[in-house]
Amino acid sequence: MPEITEFDTIAAISTPAGEGAIAIVRLSGPSAVEIANRVTRGVNLTQVASHTINYGHVIDPQTQAVVDEVMISVMRAPKTFTREDVVEINTHGGMVATNLVLQTVLSHGARLAEPGEFTKRAFLNGRIDLTQAESVMDVIRAQTDRAMQQALNQLDGSLQRLIKQLRQELMDLLGQVEVNIDYPEYDNAEVTTKQLQAAVQKIIQQLDHLLATAQEGQIINEGLRTAIIGKPNVGKSSLLNLLAHQDRAIVTDVAGTTRDVIEQAANVHGIPLQLVDTAGIRETSNKVEKIGVDRSLQAVQQADLVLLVLDGSRSLTAEDQRLLQLTADQKRIIIINKNDLTPAFAPQDVPELAQQEELIFISAQEQKGIEQIEKQIQKLFFQGIATAQKQAVVTNARQVGLLKQAKASLESVLAGIAAQMPIDLVQIDLTNCWEQLGAITGETAPDELITQLFSQFCLGK
Numbered sequence: 402m403p404e405i406t407e408f409d410t411i412a413a414i415s416t417p418a419g420e421g422a423i424a425i426v427r428l429s430g431p432s433a434v435e436i437a438n439r440v441t442r443g444v445n446l447t448q449v450a451s452h453t454i455n456y457g458h459v460i461d462p463q464t465q466a467v468v469d470e471v472m473i474s475v476m477r478a479p480k481t482f483t484r485e486d487v488v489e490i491n492t493h494g495g496m497v498a499t500n501l502v503l504q505t506v507l508s509h510g511a512r513l514a515e516p517g518e519f520t521k522r523a524f525l526n527g528r529i530d531l532t533q534a535e536s537v538m539d540v541i542r543a544q545t546d547r548a549m550q551q552a553l554n555q556l557d558g559s560l561q562r563l564i565k566q567l568r569q570e571l572m573d574l575l576g577q578v579e580v581n582i583d584y585p586e587y588d589n590a591e592v593t594t595k596q597l598q599a600a601v602q603k604i605i606q607q608l609d610h611l612l613a614t615a616q617e618g619q620i621i622n623e624g625l626r627t628a629i630i631g632k633p634n635v636g637k638s639s640l641l642n643l644l645a646h647q648d649r650a651i652v653t654d655v656a657g658t659t660r661d662v663i664e665q666a667a668n669v670h671g672i673p674l675q676l677v678d679t680a681g682i683r684e685t686s687n688k689v690e691k692i693g694v695d696r697s698l699q700a701v702q703q704a705d706l707v708l709l710v711l712d713g714s715r716s717l718t719a720e721d722q723r724l725l726q727l728t729a730d731q732k733r734i735i736i737i738n739k740n741d742l743t744p745a746f747a748p749q750d751v752p753e754l755a756q757q758e759e760l761i762f763i764s765a766q767e768q769k770g771i772e773q774i775e776k777q778i779q780k781l782f783f784q785g786i787a788t789a790q791k792q793a794v795v796t797n798a799r800q801v802g803l804l805k806q807a808k809a810s811l812e813s814v815l816a817g818i819a820a821q822m823p824i825d826l827v828q829i830d831l832t833n834c835w836e837q838l839g840a841i842t843g844e845t846a847p848d849e850l851i852t853q854l855f856s857q858f859c860l861g862k
């Protein structure tokens with residue numbers, strides 16, 4: 402972790418942009434109270450008790466003009482979000498006044514905060530670890546209740562605690578190995594090796610368990626990329642509209658209308674979907690349509706889930722068969738639409754459908770059968786591991802990558818023991834694992850990583 406000396410005082414609007422009734426200009430740093438006091442009339446902020454909220458006016462010290470009527474919270478270090486002195490100016494006059502208040506503190510000693518700089522300070526001052534900082538980011542971006550709950554669980558530090566505990570176990574093992582190296586004459590090698598093996602295997606199990614939460618964690622956070630495919634006119638756009646509860650895609654009777662790929666967010670029982678409606682995937686000579694088809698193929702390849710739509714009121718065509726084959730190896734749900742019309746085929750008579758996973762019959766037009774699709778999505782992707790109470794959950798690719806590296810290091814420990822490698826080599830792998838886990842919480846993360854992570858935040862956080 403970088404050495405902390407002294408920070409300057411930063412300021413930013415820390416409420417979302419837009420016309421909210423109240424906005425907050427937040428200052429953090431050693432001169433926060435003094436700077437705020439310089440631009441305030443009606444109360445002496447340097448004299449008020451910490452953690453109080455005070456009524457006053459922000460004025461322009463040069464002209465004495467009143468900028469806004471405000472409530473000012475004064476919170477002195479260290480019991481603040483950043484562990485520095487924090488002042489929050491609650492403005493009332495809409496965005497224009499809020500911007501003026503910000504400009505006023507900026508021209509009287511504060512510096513405009515970079516995105517994420519408040520949270521970065523909280524991290525650098527030891528108030529939170531990296532997994533918690535990441536969840537601050539996730540809370541800000543949370544799209545659904547589930548994502549919010551997950552982010553809050555992590556903010557509470559459950560992942561951090563588990564990682565800390567595993568690192569402590571590794572540290573103990575390293576201690577034992579060290580004793581072996583320093584006092585080989587006391588070494589009962591066989592017992593120690595067995596103990597080491599058992600302990601390492603136990604940690605690997607726990608890493609595996611954490612990694613198992615990653616898929617759900619990532620889906621909750623980032624959404625499930627879902628491609629809706631099918632030949633023209635089977636009802637893809639109608640289905641997309643139903644799932645998204647909005648009229649976004651164009652629904653028409655002309656085959657091949659949806660030329661472009663249309664994206665739409667939907668929320669299935671708290672699981673966010675990124676729906677992609679594709680033009681019919683088929684060989685075509687029409688140039689415009691060809692672009693759509695290429696993109697559709699791409700959308701299918703990149704999808705976490707494919708919704709393959711068939712028209713139940715017409716016989717299947719070679720094109721339907723092709724789509725069935727094309728997606729055979731993917732996580733998919735086969736949907737037979739237009740169930741309100743007379744069926745044109747029986748699925749058990751169609752070889753590609755006969756031994757199929759569950760088929761789902763719907764009528765997009767009559768809005769029937771949608772909840773079966775939703776149930777199937779839950780079944781395919783969601784065992785509820787991630788949402789179990791207070792469970793440590795891995796939520797992003799960075800954490801997954803480090804956990805995999807940590808696991809690989811431990812596997813190399815086991816391989817080293819099996820090959821009767823010198824104990825120093827085992828020690829290196831154990832140390833690597835300890836460091837990789839430390840990078841998850843930020844204890845051993847390099848400076849550039851920290852800078853890069855925090856730059857993803859919104860302004861004012």
Ligand code: GDP
Pocket residue numbers: 631632633634635636637638639640651652653654656657658659738739740741742763764765766767
């Ligand atoms: P896409 O080309 O696959 O996107 O299909 P659309 O969603 O544009 O629908 C094509 C046509 O089928 C439209 O006229 C829809 O009204 C009609 N359609 C869609 N779903 C159903 C359904 O469940 N039943 C009936 N009878 N017609 C439907």
Ligand code: ZN
Pocket residue numbers: 636637638639650651652658659678
């Ligand atoms: Zn369409």
